[in-house]
Amino acid sequence: MSSMRSPLSCDILIQGGGPVGLACASWTLQKFPEAKIVLLDRNPVNDDDLANADSRGIALSHGSKLLLNTIHAWPKESAQIHRVHVSQAGRFGRALMTREELNQDALGHIIRYRDIHITLRQALRAIQTKSPHFVWQHVGKQSEETSIDAKCIVHAEGGLFKKQDWVESGRDYGQSALIGLVEVENAAPHQAWERFTAEGPLAVLPSHYGPNILNLVWCGSPESSQYRLQLADVDFLNELQNEFGSRIGRFLKIQDRRLYELGLNYRKEITNGNEVWIGNAAQTLHPVAGQGLNLGLRDAFLLAEKLAGVFSGSIEEQSPANVVNALQSYAQSRKFDRTSTIGLTDFMARVFTSNLAPVVMARGLALSALQWIPPVKTALARQMMFGRR
Ligand SMILES: Cc1cc2nc3c(=O)[nH]c(=O)nc-3n(C[C@H](O)[C@H](O)[C@H](O)COP(=O)(O)OP(=O)(O)OC[C@H]3O[C@@H](n4cnc5c(N)ncnc54)[C@H](O)[C@@H]3O)c2cc1C
Numbered sequence: 001m002s003s004m005r006s007p008l009s010c011d012i013l014i015q016g017g018g019p020v021g022l023a024c025a026s027w028t029l030q031k032f033p034e035a036k037i038v039l040l041d042r043n044p045v046n047d048d049d050l051a052n053a054d055s056r057g058i059a060l061s062h063g064s065k066l067l068l069n070t071i072h073a074w075p076k077e078s079a080q081i082h083r084v085h086v087s088q089a090g091r092f093g094r095a096l097m098t099r100e101e102l103n104q105d106a107l108g109h110i111i112r113y114r115d116i117h118i119t120l121r122q123a124l125r126a127i128q129t130k131s132p133h134f135v136w137q138h139v140g141k142q143s144e145e146t147s148i149d150a151k152c153i154v155h156a157e158g159g160l161f162k163k164q165d166w167v168e169s170g171r172d173y174g175q176s177a178l179i180g181l182v183e184v185e186n187a188a189p190h191q192a193w194e195r196f197t198a199e200g201p202l203a204v205l206p207s208h209y210g211p212n213i214l215n216l217v218w219c220g221s222p223e224s225s226q227y228r229l230q231l232a233d234v235d236f237l238n239e240l241q242n243e244f245g246s247r248i249g250r251f252l253k254i255q256d257r258r259l260y261e262l263g264l265n266y267r268k269e270i271t272n273g274n275e276v277w278i279g280n281a282a283q284t285l286h287p288v289a290g291q292g293l294n295l296g297l298r299d300a301f302l303l304a305e306k307l308a309g310v311f312s313g314s315i316e317e318q319s320p321a322n323v324v325n326a327l328q329s330y331a332q333s334r335k336f337d338r339t340s341t342i343g344l345t346d347f348m349a350r351v352f353t354s355n356l357a358p359v360v361m362a363r364g365l366a367l368s369a370l371q372w373i374p375p376v377k378t379a380l381a382r383q384m385m386f387g388r389r
Pocket residue numbers: 015016017018019020021040041042043056057058059060143156157158159160177179260278279280281287289290291292293294295296
């Protein structure tokens with residue numbers, strides 16, 4: 001990995017060394033090792049400096065696993081989901097999805113954000129050894145993008161809702177997510193629980209720490225979430241048990257509580273001339289359906305195909321017009337997956353947060369339908385596992 005002075009020009013400038021930017025650089029270089037890419041990265045050079053960074057549990061789909069395997073970027077520590085139990089607090093309607101119904105080894109995998117991030121950095125470093133024109137430039141808070149002349153600019157600056165310096169289309173759900181690690185007595189192994197409460201979804205997901213240590217994602221109003229953040233452990237566990245009931249087992253311990261604000265922020269257009277936006281820089285989603293990074297990885301994979309196609313061609317084939325055409329073709333190819341994933345996530349975030357009686361009733365019916373109409377359940381699960389391609 002190098003920390004070098006700014007080169008004056010390159011073919012592809014990737015801004016953002018998060019999972020999506022790293023994956024995009026890796027796939028492009030894997031397909032075309034001669035690519036002249038500069039990656040601007042605000043993260044520290046040493047992985048050790050990320051060891052205490054973001055420990056959020058992220059649900060990655062089977063489709064993402066297949067993609068990451070192509071660059072040997074699947075983290076060693078992950079927890080499989082074999083069953084998902086979906087229910088509503090105090091209301092009728094529940095559904096159970098199992099890996100057997102879908103004929104898969106797992107419905108999904110839970111991995112810490114920092115493990116995904118660090119594994120992708122390691123994968124890119126391995127690819128870098130065979131990529132003579134790749135420059136990985138570590139920058140401070142002030143990036144040096146203005147001094148670099150590029151034929152194509154890939155925006156992968158990511159960011160969290162309300163922390164981004166752009167706001168376009170979207171929705172503020174008036175929700176925060178409280179996340180943490182919770183210990184449960186005799187938890188069912190490999191089981192994920194998603195419960196829809198009066199304030200929003202509450203998920204308890206497996207972790208690689210062992211069968212009884214689970215990832216908690218508790219969505220609620222910013223005020224309630226703040227209140228829960230500050231509660232003493234014992235009071236917090238009581239509140240959690242009240243929301244969840246006894247089905248999951250007894251909650252014993254909570255640690256590493258943190259808050260995130262939640263909302264939808266997305267760009268209507270993901271290209272502009274020779275610029276393109278991918279991952280959270282293109283769309284920032286509510287985590288209710290666990291789709292943000294999965295969608296971002298698909299963005300990165302398909303964009304890499306287009307970029308490698310253009311820049312491995314002759315100088316004429318790399319003309320500004322061809323670059324713009326390739327990006328437009330990329331945007332077109334992402335339309336369906338992007339629109340349906342944003343739409344499904346927005347729908348779930350709104351419907352599963354509403355307390356209006358007809359919505360509550362419809363929600364119960366929908367969950368029952370999921371349970372009793374297998375094709376509906378399979379179609380939904382497949383969308384979550386693979387997206388639309
Ligand atoms: C509570 C919560 C739970 C979630 N759960 C899931 C889940 O279960 N499944 C799922 O798929 N997704 C989930 N997500 C979403 C997921 O975290 C994001 O979709 C994913 O992190 C996006 O990756 P990214 O690389 O686009 O952006 P980021 O992860 O934000 O990375 C962007 C990187 O770019 C850097 N950067 C920013 N600006 C610049 C610049 N100008 N120059 C250089 N570098 C720059 C930043 O430092 C950062 O390292 C969740 C999100 C939240 C908040």
